[in-house]
Amino acid sequence: MKLSGRAFLVGTAAFALLASLTTACGSSASSGTAAGNSAGITGTQPPTTTPARTAYPLTIDNCGQKITFQKAPSRVLILNGTSVGEVESFIMLGLDKTILADAQHYGVSDDPEMVAKIDALPTGGLTMNKNFDVPAEQVLAARPDLVVSTWAGGFDAKNGMATRGQLAAAGINSLVNPTNCAQGDPNATGAEKKALATQGIDSSFDFMTLLGRIFDVQQRAADQVTELRDRIDAVQKSNPGTPPKKVLIAYPGMSMMNANGLPAIMTGGIYDKVIAAAGGVNSFAGKDSDTTRTLNAEQLAAADVDVLVVGEFTPSEKPDAEAAKLFAAYPQWNASKTRTYAVASDGVYLGPMNAWAVEKISKVIRGRG
Numbered sequence: 001m002k003l004s005g006r007a008f009l010v011g012t013a014a015f016a017l018l019a020s021l022t023t024a025c026g027s028s029a030s031s032g033t034a035a036g037n038s039a040g041i042t043g044t045q046p047p048t049t050t051p052a053r054t055a056y057p058l059t060i061d062n063c064g065q066k067i068t069f070q071k072a073p074s075r076v077l078i079l080n081g082t083s084v085g086e087v088e089s090f091i092m093l094g095l096d097k098t099i100l101a102d103a104q105h106y107g108v109s110d111d112p113e114m115v116a117k118i119d120a121l122p123t124g125g126l127t128m129n130k131n132f133d134v135p136a137e138q139v140l141a142a143r144p145d146l147v148v149s150t151w152a153g154g155f156d157a158k159n160g161m162a163t164r165g166q167l168a169a170a171g172i173n174s175l176v177n178p179t180n181c182a183q184g185d186p187n188a189t190g191a192e193k194k195a196l197a198t199q200g201i202d203s204s205f206d207f208m209t210l211l212g213r214i215f216d217v218q219q220r221a222a223d224q225v226t227e228l229r230d231r232i233d234a235v236q237k238s239n240p241g242t243p244p245k246k247v248l249i250a251y252p253g254m255s256m257m258n259a260n261g262l263p264a265i266m267t268g269g270i271y272d273k274v275i276a277a278a279g280g281v282n283s284f285a286g287k288d289s290d291t292t293r294t295l296n297a298e299q300l301a302a303a304d305v306d307v308l309v310v311g312e313f314t315p316s317e318k319p320d321a322e323a324a325k326l327f328a329a330y331p332q333w334n335a336s337k338t339r340t341y342a343v344a345s346d347g348v349y350l351g352p353m354n355a356w357a358v359e360k361i362s363k364v365i366r367g368r369g
Contacts, residue, residue, distance in 0.1 A: 051218035058213065063152060063181035064189065065164060067173050072215045073146035075100040077124070079161075080133045081150035084109070084118070085351025086177060089208050091117050092224055092352045093217055100144050101126055103134050107315040110347035110356035115315075129160045136162035146173045150350075153184020178210065179203040179350060199269040201232065201277060201354045208352060224352075231355040232277050235362045239279035245365050246304040247280035248335070249348055251311030252322040260296050263326070266311070266348065267291045274348045278361035280307060305333040307364050308341040311348065319343040340364060 059068045076095075078087050080103040087104040090096060091114065101124025109115050124142055129135040133154065139147060139162045147167055149155060155164045155174060164174045182188030182196040205225045212221025249271055251257075254264035267284040268291075275282050283303045284291055308326060310319040320343075327336040335341060342364040347357025 051212070051222050054213055054216035054218065056216075060210075060213070062174075062178060063176045063185070063192070065174075067175065069173060069214055072098075073144075073173065074098050075143065075145045077134070077139060077142055077144035077147045078102045078104055079139075079147065079149045079154045080104055080128070081154050082132070083150035083349070083351070084346050085204065085349055085353075086148050086150055086207070087118060087121070088114060088346070088351050088353060089204075089211055091121075093208060093211055093215070093220055095211065095215055095217070096121060098215065100124055101134075101142055103128070104150075106313065106346060108312045108317075108345045110345050110353050110360065114346075114353070131159045131161075133159065133161060135160045136166065140166070140170055140172075143170075144172055146175060148175045148177075150177050151180040151183040152176050152188070156184060175214075177207050177350070179206065199350065200273045201270070201358075203270070204351055204354050205229070207350075228352065228355045232358050235279070235358050236277060238366075239362070240366070244276075244279055244281045245306035246283045246334075247275045247278070247307045247309060247361065247365070248283040248303060248305045248333075249275070249309045249311055249344070250326060251313055252325075253313035253317050254311070257292055258295060259293055262295060262297060262300060263322075264292050264311070265295050265300065270350050270354075271348055274354055274357050275309075275361065277354075277358045279365050280361065301330055301332065303330075303333070305330070305335045306340065307361070308333070308335040309348070309361055310341055310343050312343055312345040 054072070056072075057068050057070050059066055061067075076090070076098050077100050078090070084104045084106050087099070087102050088109075090099060096117070099121050102118070102121040103123070103126060105118055107115060109118075126134050126138050126142070136157070147162070153159060153161075154176070155161055155167075157163050167174045179195060179199060182192040185192070188196070205228065208221050208225055209218075212218040249266040250263040251266065252263040255261050257264040265284060267282055267287045268289045272282045272285055283305050308323060310323045310326070312319050323341045323343075327333070327339065330336055342360045344357045344360055347353040347355075347360065
């Protein structure tokens with residue numbers, strides 16, 4: 001698949017990878033430890049101290065590997081990993097000019113301006129391998145100074161990818177979003193596994209803060225995180241304190257993730273935390289991430305659903321029509337009786353768009369949508 005065409009190829013292999021990422025969870029950018037409240041935000045008021053400028057050489061510990069930056073990277077290759085959180089973080093920090101080639105793209109976003117910004121990024125003429133990512137030989141030939149992956153599996157030779165060792169031997173640094181160090185790594189530490197199991201919205205902020213250190217834009221990162229925290233804080237302060245409504249996130253366009261051909265129902269991790277920040281509780285709260293794959297029609301019919309969130313994955317989808325189909329298929333839901341739904345896309349994933357999804361879902365929960 002040529003990335004220059006900006007078509008996101010939907011296939012079984014891609015969805016298998018995406019299914020594995022539904023368990024992706026959060027950590028602090030430096031150590032992989034996790035903490036937070038039910039919304040996964042450790043505090044709505046960040047430190048007021050002015051961040052220091054980055055002193056190079058900068059050495060960080062990333063998923064157990066020491067990575068040293070002699071200067072801010074200027075030729076970044078971002079792997080796909082069926083994510084958009086990493087490339088969106090680069091854009092929001094004004095680091096788009098450092099991107100040599102970007103493989104992340106959905107074509108939809110909760111921030112309408114984000115799609116055009118991603119479209120404008122260079123793709124380097126790269127093509128995808130059978131695992132829907134950039135193969136090792138192309139990564140090495142592009143001669144980036146930094147390769148970014150959303151998960152540890154992005155550097156797995158079994159997937160046809162360049163390993164971190166191969167990249168280091170070629171003088172190329174590599175970076176895994178620290179929240180996903182255990183994702184795709186069978187030798188992950190206990191701390192990394194714990195981080196994977198306890199993701200929150202802070203995890204999205206942590207990656208932006210880490211980029212701020214690496215690229216010496218720490219003040220910009222702090223300002224951006226503060227703005228996003230303030231938006232989420234405003235939503236939480238406006239919640240009336242009534243019992244939370246049950247919220248179901250369903251992605252009809254990801255039905256290949258479910259063994260029974262149902263819409264992908266998102267549970268656990270970042271999904272539960274975004275709903276909590278909006279003032280709701282996941283209809284399948286307490287279920288493990290494998291629910292997305294194993295859920296059957298009977299279980300979905302029995303779910304307690306006050307608010308439906310229709311997830312939009314590709315630009316060809318018609319979320320209003322998909323909501324109508326789900327209401328018709330499950331008329332017993334309270335949401336079906338009241339026709340109560342919101343539409344979200346990348347805002348419920350790990351990444352900088354969480355504030356947008358929290359605002360959208362909260363409006364519907366409070367009857368202001």
